[in-house]
Each structure stands twice: as C-alpha cells, then as structure tokens.
Amino acid sequence: MKKQFVTMSLLLSTTCLLLSACKNSSGETSITKLTPNEMNAKSKTIENMQAAYKGEVTATAKYAEYAKTAETEGYHNIALLFTAVSAAESIHATNHKAVIENSGATVPDIKPEFTVKSTKENLKEDINDEAYEATTMYPDFIKTATLAQNDLAVLSLTYAMKTEKKHKYFFEQVLGYINSNTLNSLPSTYFVCPVCGNTYTTAPRHCDFSLTDKEKFLKFD
Helix, strand or coil: CHHHHHHHHHHHHHHHHHHHHCECCCCCECCCCCCHHHHHHHHHHHHHHHHHHHHHHHHHHHHHHHHHHHHHCCCHHHHHHHHHHHHHHHHHHHHHHHHHHHHCCCCCCCCCCCCCCCHHHHHHHHHHHHHHHHHHHHHHHHHHHHHCCCHHHHHHHHHHHHHHHHHHHHHHHHHHHHHCCCHHHCCCCEEECCCCCCEECCCCCECCCCCCEHHHCEEEC
C-alpha cells in the first residue's frame, strides 16, 4: 500500500515536470520532437494494446465456457473461479479498449476462438497461458508503452499483468486440489475489483492495485 502511494506521488510529480517543461521562458508552449525510437514505440504500443484487447476478449468468453464445463463435471467451486476470472478479463478488455479509443485508433472486432476440453486439461492450459502473459507478453508491452510515454497504456497493462499472476496461482492451486483429491479445500467465494480486475478469495479493505473500496467489489459465491 505504501509503495502505491509513493508511485502515485512520483507520477504526479512527473506530470508537473512535464507540464512545466512544455513552457519556454516567454510562457509559450514548445513542441518536443520525438526520437525515431519513441515514434516507433508509440505506434507499436497501439498494436500491442489491440493484441492485448483481443486476448482479453477471448479470455472473457473462454473462461465463461470453462465455467459451464466445470459445473457440468460437478466442480461448482472451480466454476466460480472461472466465472470470477472471466469477469476480471472483461475488465481488462474494457480498460484496454479505453486506451485504444483514447489514442484515436481502431478497436478491433473480435470473434473469440478457443477449444474447450475437460476441466483438468483446461486448467493446465490456463496455467501456461497466464504464465506467458504475466512474465513475457505484458512486461514487454509495458516496456514499449513506457518508452512511448503512454501512461494510460502502462496503467492498463500493469493492472492486467499483476492480475494474471494471481490467476496463475489460483489455477495451480485448484489443479493441485484435483490431483490430490482435496477439492473440499477450494474457496467458495471470490471477489473482483471492478477497476483493475484484481481477484481475491477474501476482500481487503481496499484493492491492492487500484485502492478501490471493497464495497465496490464484484462478489461470486
């Protein structure tokens, strides 16, 4: 929590510095020329946001279907997890879409494509997918967005990256319960922050990522 306040303060300070840097001694606004790398990063960031949006829209639909399969197989609490994760991915998609729209770029029309297998197989695939997004895809996207000085993109991508790490943990935990036949240990309630998608089994007073009050959390039980 303390680190988040420090980060927010740094962002505010940076914003003030950028605003003051745009004024010359006569009070007129000056134009800062972008380097070739920064120009490439700006266009690449939009491409990355479109790709991230596609992934999150697909994940939203995929996890909703996985929930139905889990329910059919008698895994009610696993279905709850998939439903909560689907909601979180939808929030990420909405955030990414806002960044794309803010840039004036085209929001892609997505038709989700995925394969539904057994719940155990779905979980194994989910762990790999979430690991890739959390440790490779989103960190790379954030580096590019940072170079492009696109703070909104950095924020949206960071929310998603941090949440995917938690989803990976949840999926690993659930798969372990299945393998050890200890499904009675599964959580029966999940909470999702409506701002960043952060997912919990027990709601804190405020979201760890966005500081959103727990009263606004989405509850799945």
